[in-house]
Amino acid sequence: MHNEMPFSKQAQLRLEELEALDEKRLIAQQNLELYRAQMTRAYNKLTRPRTFQEGELVLVLRRPILGRHHGPKFSPNWEGPYIIDRVYEGGAYLLIDKDGNHLMTPISGRYLKKYYA
Numbered sequence: 295m296h297n298e299m300p301f302s303k304q305a306q307l308r309l310e311e312l313e314a315l316d317e318k319r320l321i322a323q324q325n326l327e328l329y330r331a332q333m334t335r336a337y338n339k340l341t342r343p344r345t346f347q348e349g350e351l352v353l354v355l356r357r358p359i360l361g362r363h364h365g366p367k368f369s370p371n372w373e374g375p376y377i378i379d380r381v382y383e384g385g386a387y388l389l390i391d392k393d394g395n396h397l398m399t400p401i402s403g404r405y406l407k408k409y410y411a
Contacts, residue, residue: 344403346387351375351409354389354401375409 299307346352353372376389379396385403390396 344406345385346378346381346403346406346408348378348381350378351411352378352387352389352406353409354398355405355407372407375411 353374380388
């Protein structure tokens with residue numbers, strides 16, 4: 295069918311096909327952006343940011359951070375309580391124990407939870 299058409303007509307058909315492809319890409323990009331926005335809203339609806347102040351008591355998650363969880367099967371996953379000595383930007387915290395000793399480097403807030411005494 296393309297062999298019987300003049301070259302100018304074939305070029306015109308190719309340009310129309312390319313324009314149709316650009317429109318389809320634009321629609322797909324818009325759908326992707328809408329999907330991402332919807333997923334962000336759904337995630338933010340269920341999450342609560344953890345923020346702590348200096349002087350608060352917190353517990354530290356053992357396994358991912360310290361890497362030395364070699365105890366029995368039912369040993370606790372959290373250790374502490376520790377006191378927050380300094381709050382850094384970006385959600386990092388410097389902890390001290392009840393005697394005032396710095397036991398570890400600054401730690402991310404996602405590995406902490408509030409200790410209620």
